[in-house]
Amino acid sequence: MLNRYPMWKYVLLSLIVIISALYAIPNLYGEDPAVQIISKNNDFNNQKIFYTIKKLLKQNNIKYKSISTKNGIITALFNNIDTQLLAHDTIAKKISKKYIVALNLVPATPNWLNVIAASPIKLGFDLRGGVQFLIEADIHNLLKKIQHQNINNIRNDLIKRNIPYTKIYSNKMYSVKINFNNFQDLNNALVYLRSIHKNLLIEINDHSLIVTINLPYINQLKKRVIEQNIAILRNRINQLGISESSVQRQGSEYILINLPGIQNIAHAKGLIGATATLEFRLVNTDINSALISKKIIPFDSEIKYMTNGQPIVLNKEVILTGDHITYSNVNIDEYSNPEVDITLDSIGGDIIASFTKNNLGKLIATLFIEYKDSGKKDSQGHAVLIKNEEVINVANIGSQLSNNFRITGIKNITNARQLSMLLRAGALVAPIHIIEERTVGPAVGKQNIVRGLKACVCGLLSCVFFMVFFYKKFGLISISALLINLIIIIGIISILPGITLTMSGIAGIVLTLAVSIDSNILINERIKEEIYNGCSIQKAINKGYKHALSSIIDSNITTLIKSIILYAFGTGFIRGFAIMTIIGILTSMFTAILITKAIVNLIYGNRNITKLSI
Structure with missing residues (x-):
């Protein structure tokens, strides 16, 4: 029978619309300004501090919506940002020595929606507000480090080859200068060094060799x-649980980071800017303390300091770095002291196993290295970073180690957790420093959302006027499908993980809503054309949908291909626009072909109709 759906189709379509509506509803509730309290040592009594905070807010006449505790985090919700800031200052003044008091924005989704894991759309930086950092990678210090490595490598190469030289030292522009007594030694060194160092440019300058890092290698580096x-x-941001963030390249030496929803800029800077790694080195035990105090040590060793300030001599040669660490975790040993359990990759495991097997009974030190911005700049405009080094552990190699071992001697559980997190997230290849920071308040994002909603409403009203004027009742059916399309889009965006809505995404939604009405126009025009050709109304409806289907699919497929290409090759906002357009195209085809047909079938199906409102 023409224009009639079986019951199961109506049930299935109804379920899709109802589920989409359920997952779209949380977006109506918005977010509440919140203050979250977390223990620095994770050893506090939740209930005790819970009642302390409650009492503190009451004493200062600060009104709150609710206070709750979950997973060791106490969260207080407030009606507006002014109250949130006042509460933050009041609480932080009282308990900041033992607790982290952070500002945040928490979804105001009711419990009955949380049961089905319904949550609002994840908003991007431009809609939600947050913190933006422009970060510069310190290539200058990395090249200086490579320069010192080149000095050690070239010195060892010349010694192995028995090529005498008078002096080897750092030169300008990250180069190394080597002086010789005669041209024969210089020429031998030139031929040999050129054969083994392909990334270095080696040239003669009087009775010296100038060794520089070639430009292609620097650019590649x-x-x-x-x-x-x-x-x-x-990886570090993911470890810290900051969602909907974006980290992208900006120019040749810069990185742009957006952290939506983060209001505490000092806390965010500490998380992002931390630059730490480990080096495992052999302890030189052949030097007595008198020579160490006078800083008289061999050229292949250097003095470092323990956490208590005691000097210790380490070999310059690094056995293993934090680059080979794949996982780290904090535990408490049998003496109630914190320790960090380390897991190495296969290469790191082979290195440490081979080294410890050949050096049983010797001492191995764990050197913790951290870079901090001094706030000063050198003559070339580069930020001056302070390198802090500290030997956190010295252990006797009693047996051969594998790719699993532990580090002890860390001062407290907080330091152990911080070290574990940084090692687990990975040590930065080059130190970084923040050269620009910007905080965007949620008020700006709210303004963008309001403008986006106004654009949607204006577009919908224009479509309503046009469709009702030209297609009467069928125009209203098309508008109903358009509204259902919007609900399904919002529901899908809310459900899918990893999708973040930005201003460009709103543009994509508005565009697909405006374009989706074209499918209904094609259908309506084909129905009118069939009626003019003398078909009965039921046949005209059936043929209209059937004949318009190929045109609808063709037009949407071409747009879909363009959007996929944009998503594949675009970045940032372009990808946001593309993904929303892709979702909008798929849902608009679904609503135009199936939803409108279902509504038309309910109204006109299996009836003797002599006149059609179209």
């Missing part, structure tokens, strides 16, 4: 360092 730092920063 910059690209690799930025890409690796971006990957590590993304």
Whole structure:
């Protein structure tokens, strides 16, 4: 029978619309300004501090919506940002020594929606507000480090080859200068060094060799360092539970980070800017304390300091770095002291196993290295970073180690957790420093959302006027399908993980809503054309949908292909626009072909109709 759906189709379509509506509803509730309290040592009594905060807010006449505790975090919700800031200052003044008091925005979704895991759309930086950092990778210090490595490598190469030289030292522009007594030694060194160092440019200058890092290698190094730092920063942000963030390259030496919803800029800077790694080195025990106090040590060793300030001599040669650490975790040992359990990759495991097997009975030190911005700049405009080094552990190699071992001697559980998190997230290839920071308040994002909603409403009203004027009742059916389309889009965006709505995404939604009405126009025009050709109304409806289907699919497929290409090759806002357009195209085809047909069948199906309102 023409124009009639079986019951199961109506049930299925109804379920899709109802489920979409349920998952779209949380977006009506918005977010509440919140203050979250977390223990620095994770050893506090939740109930005790819970009642302390409650009493503190009451004493200062600060009104709150609710206070709750979950997973060791106490969350207080407020009606507006002014009250939130006042509460934050009041609580932080009282308990900031033992607790982290952070500002946040928490979805105001009711419990009955939380039961089905319904949550609002994840908003991007431009809609939600947050913190934006422009970060510069310190290529300058990395090249200086490579310069010092080149000095050690070249010195060892010349010694192995028995080529005498008078002096080897750092030169300008990250180069190394080597002086010789005669031209024969210089020429031998030139031929040999050129054969083994392909990334170095080696030239003669009087009775010296000038060794520089060639430009293609520097450019390749910059690209690799930025890409690796971006990957590590993304991993670090994920470890910290900051969602909907974006980390992207900006120019040749910069990284742009957006952290939506983060209001506490000092806390965010501490999380992002931390630059730490480990080096495992052999302890030189052949030097007596008198020589150490006078700083008389061999050229292959250097003095470092323990956490208590005691000097210790380490070999310059690094056995293993934090780059080979794949996982780290904090535990408490049998003496109630914190320790960090380390897991290495296969290469790191082979290195440490081979080294410990050949050095049984010797001492191995764990050197913790951290870079901090001094706030000063050098003559070339580069930020001056302070390198802090501290030997956190010295252990006797009693047996051969594998890819699993532990580090002890850490001062407290907080330091152990921080070290574990940084190692787990990865050590930055080059130190970074924040050169620009910007806080965007949620009020700006709210303004963008309001403008986006106004655009949607204006577009819908224009479509309503046009469709009702030209297609009467069928126009109203098309508008109903358009509204259902919007609900389904919002529901899908809310359900799918990893999708963040930005201003460009709103533009994509508005565009697909405006374009989706074209499918209904095609259907309506084909129905009118069939009626003019003398078909009965039921046949005209059936043929109209059937004949318009190929045109609808063709037009949407071409747009879909363009959007997929944009998503594949675009970045940032372009990808946001593309993904929303892709979702909008798929849902508009679904509503135009199936939903409108279902409504038409309910109204006109299995009836003797002599006149059609179209």
